[in-house]
Amino acid sequence: MDIKRAKQILSSPEDITVHYHGQSVWIDGCDEQGHTCTVHMRGKEDEKSSVAVTELEEL
Numbered sequence: 001m002d003i004k005r006a007k008q009i010l011s012s013p014e015d016i017t018v019h020y021h022g023q024s025v026w027i028d029g030c031d032e033q034g035h036t037c038t039v040h041m042r043g044k045e046d047e048k049s050s051v052a053v054t055e056l057e058e059l
Helices: 005-010
Strands: 018-020 023-031 036-041 046-050 057-058
Touching: 005 023, 005 057, 023 046
Parallel strands: none
Antiparallel strands: 018 023, 018 057, 023 036, 036 046
8 A cells, every 4th residue: 555545544534444554453643754654453543553555455
């Protein structure tokens, strides 16, 4: 995925399925400079991680 699409998903009112290494995640924020996104696993809102946007996959 690229940073532009990640930002579109983040601002979308729809529930768009995104996976990180096969796990379903929510995108919480995007860092354009570092090309990373802050994500959390669905159902685990308190466990956030910063990941490379290229490692996210839209299904």
